[in-house]
Amino acid sequence: QVQLQESGPGLVKPSQTLSLTCNVSNDSISSGDFYWSWIRQPAGKGLDWIGRVYTDGTTNYNPSLKSRVTISVDTSKNQFSLELRSVTAADTAVYYCAASLVGAHPMSSWGQGALVTVSS
Amino acid sequence: EIVMTQSPATLSVSPGERATLSCRASQIVSSNLAWYQQRPGQAPRLLIYGVSTRATGIPARFSGSGSETEFTLTISSLQSEDFAVYYCQQYNNWLPWTFGQGTRVEIK
Numbered sequence: 001q002v003q004l005q006e007s008g009p010g011l012v013k014p015s016q017t018l019s020l021t022c023n024v025s026n027d028s029i030s031s032g033d034f035y036w037s038w039i040r041q042p043a044g045k046g047l048d049w050i051g052r053v054y055t056d057g058t059t060n061y062n063p064s065l066k067s068r069v070t071i072s073v074d075t076s077k078n079q080f081s082l083e084l085r086s087v088t089a090a091d092t093a094v095y096y097c098a099a100s101l102v103g104a105h106p107m108s109s110w111g112q113g114a115l116v117t118v119s120s
Numbered sequence: 121e122i123v124m125t126q127s128p129a130t131l132s133v134s135p136g137e138r139a140t141l142s143c144r145a146s147q148i149v150s151s152n153l154a155w156y157q158q159r160p161g162q163a164p165r166l167l168i169y170g171v172s173t174r175a176t177g178i179p180a181r182f183s184g185s186g187s188e189t190e191f192t193l194t195i196s197s198l199q200s201e202d203f204a205v206y207y208c209q210q211y212n213n214w215l216p217w218t219f220g221q222g223t224r225v226e227i228k
Binding site: 001037046047048049051060061062063064096100104105106107108110111112113 | 121152154156162163164165166169175176207209211212213215216217218219220221222
């Protein structure tokens, strides 16, 4: 089963850019078998899908964040990344990366999550 | 955007009893409906997909049912490890993917 691991700074200043990377193992991003998603969860709240990327770089974003988000893929490093610009305290959350088979399939593999706090 | 509404917000159940969780979609999602379990401090884990298919390794006490806009997750006999938060999610081709707000299953 594909395994995922998030990494990146745990503290980001307001107005700056949040950057996270998800390292993929037990599968090649280049295989084309999966969509690679980011999801976030503020403390004590529910899950919010941020967006996804495919092997060829094609992306889909949640309209609620689309103006501030970029998700990209690096096949040479077998990882994909999230950038969220102009962050505020409302962006403080646990950020998860996840994988879903291409087509209409759920997110079957998840990373353990990375807590990102936005604070000066 | 398809809005997913779960009920109840909290369900108090004794160990060994049955738990029934509901999820309603604002539009028809066909069979593209999944349930996830999230224990404290852990990532969500896929339980059910395609409305009623258990994911790999999920015990038979978990079952899903429903169609179009109304869905149910049933836990037939609650074990201690089942006390957690459960989320439904639609993964239709109509993006964005959306989750319900969650149902917390707690020990009565």
